[in-house]
Amino acid sequence: MIFSVLFGLMLPLVMLPGRIACAFPESFGATTDPPPNILIITVDNVGYGDLKPFNDASSIITPNLNLFASQGALLTNFYTASPTCTASRAALLTGRIPQRNKLSEQLVGLEGNYGIGLSHSEIILPQLVKKSPHGYAxxxxxxxxxxxxxxxxPTERGFDEFLGIASGNADHFTxxxxxxxxxxxxxxxxxRHGEYSTxxxxxxxxxxxxxxxSNEIPWMVYLPFDAPHHPGDRNVAPGEPNNWKAPDYAFEPYGLSPGVKDPKKRFNAVVTAIDLAIGRVMETLDELGIADHTFVFLYSDNGAFYPxxxxQSNAPLRGAGVTLWEGGIRVPAIARWPGKIKANSTITTRLWSPDLFVGVAELAGAELPQDRFIDGKNPIPVLTGQTIHSPHATLFFKYQSHxxxxxxxxxxxxxxxxxxxxLFNLxxxxxxxTDLAGSHPDFVRKMEEPYRLTEAEINRYLEREQKKRNFQR
Structure with a gap:
């Protein structure tokens, strides 16, 4: 019975022909003429408690993110589909969990990062947007x-333009x-040696x-900052200290010298540099008169890491990145779309990163792929206040042994x-x-069943996909 319910919830995303059905009034989303611009921003390893809108005790100075939050909605129950960078990004871009898109581990080293990575058979966000009749750049x-x-x-997978790093934790200046x-x-x-990546x-x-x-072309921009992720030791030149690296101007709000040694103070400056950069992007939307016509979503790819x-802070959550404790997968997220998303609001409804794939399709009026299972569901009705109910009955997570x-x-x-x-009551x-498994074994058994059935469904799905590929050969 449980499997039937779960499959029933999944089926519409697989079988629904054409564009996904609009779940909100015609003044929103895909029926808007002209269509909204779309800006998806990710930050790298920012903890749930690092940003002041989510943790008033945070000492990090972020006036622009504070303003951004006041103009939109805080999502306090938003999850990333994986607690590590590579798999998290692949889930966002495909709308599919790592077990389904098969990029479930971190790409490391030159061999990993300069390899194929995400399968070329996967359809990613820009390819989806290109299906829109509105001519998105x-x-x-x-x-x-x-x-x-x-x-x-990127430019071979649907993006018209790319400027960025191929790998992960490169040095921010070199x-x-x-x-x-x-x-x-x-x-x-x-x-561009010496120019700060942010x-x-x-x-x-x-x-x-x-x-x-200026050319009246609607656009979608994916802006995945590589900060504040700490640079790896192998990416810093011999003899140079491997510390949190920020531009000189980011220390000024704290009254600090750029030579300050304290790692916490240096980390704060790195996040403040991100804040100032995001502020300039937002000011550009205002200056161009398109802020009210731009959907902006920001979140962290995973929680802060244990070291x-x-x-950093994942407060009040337990655990860290590369774990499935809440500190690894529940992340800070903010959404803004003036006139559509209520300003200075808080959304407690549970959503997760694959939902953005479906949400972007709705906003752009694009067709979802019909030849694959999409794990994301349309978040726009929740974000625009049309419902307080999550589109998900359950969220399934698997990472390494977790x-x-x-x-x-x-x-x-x-x-x-x-x-x-x-077992925890979130x-x-x-x-x-407080582990409730001992006192509520019936709850554990009840929840273990959909986990087992979902895992079995994914395995059968992958087997069918493999047979289909073998047949096509």
């Missing part, structure tokens, strides 16, 4: 991290990854937005397959301090 500026082999690069210059414009390696990416986005707006929890499922107020979690399930205990 598309661009990506920032961290790619899902494969950079020929055929895998753009070096493992001894190699990692910065590209489209498919050409470029050298500013490079924001400036490129601003230039693209101005150019397309830095004395510097597993979790959220259903209603409850979450089951285990760190190893041989471990017993833990409404009453979002910090996951």
């Amino acid at each position: 598309t661009a990506a500026f920032g961290k790619w991290n899902i494969g950079f082999a020929p055929g895998s690069r 753009h070096v990854y493992a001894g190699r210059k990692d910065l590209y414009h489209n498919t050409t390696a470029i050298n 500013d490079l990416f924001a400036n490129a986005a601003i230039d693209f937005i101005k150019a397309k707006t 830095y929890l004395d510097i 597993a979790a499922l959220i259903w209603g107020d409850y979450k089951i979690l285990r760190e190893k397959p041989e471990d017993p399930w833990m 409404r009453e205990d979002q910090a996951e301090t």
Whole structure:
């Protein structure tokens, strides 16, 4: 019975012909003429408690993000589909969880980052938007991290323009990854040594937005900042300290010298630099008179990592990135669309990153792929206040040995397959301090069943997909 209900919830995304059905009034979304511009911003490893709109105790100065939040909605129950960078980005871009798009692990090293990465058979956001009849221009500026082999690069996968790094935690000023210059414009390696990556990416986005707006072309921009992720040791030149790197101007709001050694103060400056960059992008929308006609969504790709929890914060959540504790997968998110998304509001309804794939299709009037399963569901009715109910009955998570499922107020979690399930009431205990499995074994059994059935459904789906590919050969 449970499987029937779950399959019934999944079926409409697989079988519905043409564009997804509009679930809100004609003044919203895909029926808008002209269609809205779309700006998707991600930040890298920002914890739930790092930003002041989510944690008033945060010492990080972010006036522009504070303003952004006051103009839109805070999403306090938003999840990333994976607690690691590569898999998180692939889930956003495909609308499919890592187990389904098969990019479930972090790409590392030159071999990983310059390999195929995400399968070429996957349809990603810009390819989806290109199905819109409205002639969207598309661009990506920032961290790619899902494969950079020929055929895998952004401008070969639907983006009209790309400026960014191919890999992950490159140095923010030299753009070096493992001894190699990692910065590209489209498919050409470029050298912008000394220019801070956050500013490079924001400036490129601003230039693209101005150019397309002046020509009255609707646009979708994917702006995945590579900060504040700490640079890897192998990406910093010999003899240079590997510290949190920020431009001099980002220390000024704190009254600090750029030479300050304290890692917490340096991290704060890195986030403030992001805030200032986002502020310039938002000011550009205002100056061009298109702020009211632009859907903006910002979230962190995953939670802060364990080595830095004395510097960063996932408060009040437990755990960190690369785990399925709430601190790894529940992330800060903000949405703004003036006149459509209520200003200075809070949305507690549960959504997750694959939903943006479906939401963008709705906004752009694009057709969803009909030949594959999409795990995301349309978030626009929730964001625009048409409903307070989540489009998801459950959320399924799996990362390496970790597993979790959220259903209603409850979450089951285990760190190893041989471990017993833990049970938490997220409404009453979002910090996951009290394991209820011993006192509610019936709840555990009830939630374990949809986890098992969902896992089995995914495996059967992948088997069918493989048979289909083999037949096509």
